[in-house]
Amino acid sequence: MDASAFERWLKTTMGLDASSVGPGVVARAVAGRLRATGLGDAGAYWRRLLAQPLEQQELIEAVVVPETWFFRGVEAFDALARAFAPLRADGSRTLRLLSLPCSTGEEPYTLAMALLDAGWTPERLRIDAYDISERALAKATHAVYGANSFRGRELAYRDRHFRALGHGRWQLSAQVRQCVRLHRANVLDLDFLPAQATYDAVFCRNLLIYFDPDTQVRTVGVLARALAEDGLLFVGAAETGLLLSLGYASAQMPMAAAFRRQRSAPPALAVPEPWRAPALAPLRAPPARPIARPAVRPAPTPVAAAAATATIAATLEQARRLADHGAFEQAAEICQAHLRAHGPSAEALYLSGLIHGATGEDARAEDAFRKALYLQPDHTESLMHLALLLDAKGDAAGARLMRQRASRHRGRSA
Ligand SMILES: C[S@@+](CC[C@H](N)C(=O)[O-])C[C@H]1O[C@@H](n2cnc3c(N)ncnc32)[C@H](O)[C@@H]1O
Incomplete structure (x- = not known):
């Protein structure tokens, strides 16, 4: 029995x-479960999988990608705080937010921190956070x-909202935690959201990239049901083309x-026809083992080289900030100056590509992403953005190729 049956099961589930x-990845996950269960062959494991909900969850835990960190894509949190500043000022009601998937909690807790820092009180924030992974949720609960998690x-937010426990560990404050309710759910199960759920903003970032096109459409349908009529939907940088x-x-x-x-939204936005993923039976004993992650320790760098690297990064950060505030022309100029001064780099070219894309200059954006990839063939963000551009101009085969390359590189770095 090969991995394809397990792949199909994971896709449907x-x-x-x-x-x-x-x-x-799936073959390795199955091999790992075979070792853990002591079962001799894939056929026996397949029968165990179908019969035991606990084993189903174990296989899911083995394939999920819980990668996340605080203030990931910081522009989204700034934008959210700005968008709802008038509501905060008028004091009329609670702000309702959904983080799905929330993984180990960094995203929903960042929502709470960003809004508390913008002047909201915990009583007026309701942040619901969902994920399919019990282990990720156990870590989120522990906080x-x-x-x-701090990249x-x-x-500065860490000093405001965390207490140092020593040995590089930080405990999140009770004030931030009280704003967030953690739940386990499979986004493919249409029933998991209460019927009256209408969120002012939904964060669904870095989930759709793991789905095939059909499942992406279904998921956006679930989100559409959860989102208030004029609500904001935030997705990952590589997922924007789909929403358009x-x-x-x-x-x-x-x-x-x-x-x-x-x-006038097209029919794809309506709640999809009744369809649900095979139900995952409730777990008898939630496994509460947090996923062990190797600490990221940069290789030692000579002081001079480190200072130069920091300056280069600061210039690009400045360009990013300008673009964030709509000053695309200035941002593009800084990128160009940066490229002239320091020579081509994948990061600078990628940023140029984003800026050209934001101003509708698709050909220049494509050129910039291709150059970034020439320098760094595994630059996943450039691959994903290039795929979106190729999709938009009807080059489905080219787009597929870029996505396959991105998947391969992601698989290697996982
Ligand atoms: C890469 S993390 C994204 C976390 C966060 N949104 C972010 O952008 O930093 C992806 C998460 O999706 C969750 N996930 C995968 N499939 C899911 C599903 N069908 N329903 C709910 N969560 C799912 C995984 O458990 C994992 O924690």
Whole structure:
């Protein structure tokens, strides 16, 4: 028995497109479960899988990608706080937010921190957070985080909202935790959201990339049901093209990947026809083992080289910020100056590509992404954005190739 039966089961059960996580991931997960269960062959394991909900969850845990960190895609959180500032000021009601998938909690807790820092009180925030992974949710409940959850240079929020436990571990404050309700759910199960759920904003970032096109459309249908009429839908940077093709319009919040429903949305946005994933039976004993992650330790760098790297990164960050505020011309100029001064780099070219894309210069965006990939063939974001551009101009085969390359690289770095 080969991996394809397990791949089909995972696809039907949780929407996973096995090619999106890289070749061999499902086979390795099954091999790992064979060892863990002591079962001798894949046929015996297959029968165990179909019979035991606990084993189903174990296989799901073995293939999910829980990668996340605080303030990932910071522009989205800035944009959210700005968009709802008038509601905060008028004091009329609670803000309702959905984070799906929430993984180990960094995304919904970032929502809470960003809004508390913008002047909201915990009583007026309701953040529902869902994920299919019991282990990720166990870690979110525990709310103790290490270096891998704190990336980037601006970490002032950590001093405001966390308590140092020593050994590089940080405990999130009770004030932030109280804003978030954690739930387990499979996004493919249409019933998991209460009927009256109408969220002001939905964060569904870095999930659709793991689904095949049909499952993506179904998932966007579930989200459409959850979102208030004029609500904001935030997706991952590599998922924006899909939303445009499904009747959402950019909310014009640069770099935030935020969308609103178009007034005359096409039928794909309606709740999809009754269909549900095979139900996952409730677990008898939730496994509460957090996934162990290796701490990220950068290789030692000589001081001078480190300072130069920091300056280069700072210039690009400045360009990013300008683009974030809609100053595309200035941002593009800084990128060009940066490229002239420091020579071509994948990051600078990728950023140029994003800026050209945001201003509708698709040919220049494509050129920039291709150059970025020439320098760094495994630059996943460039691969995904190039795929979207190729899709948009009808080059489905080219787009597929780029996605396959992105999946391969993601699989290797997982
Ligand atoms: C890469 S993380 C994204 C977390 C966060 N949204 C972010 O962007 O940082 C993907 C998460 O999707 C969850 N997931 C995968 N399939 C799911 C499904 N069918 N229903 C709910 N969650 C799912 C996984 O458990 C994993 O935690």
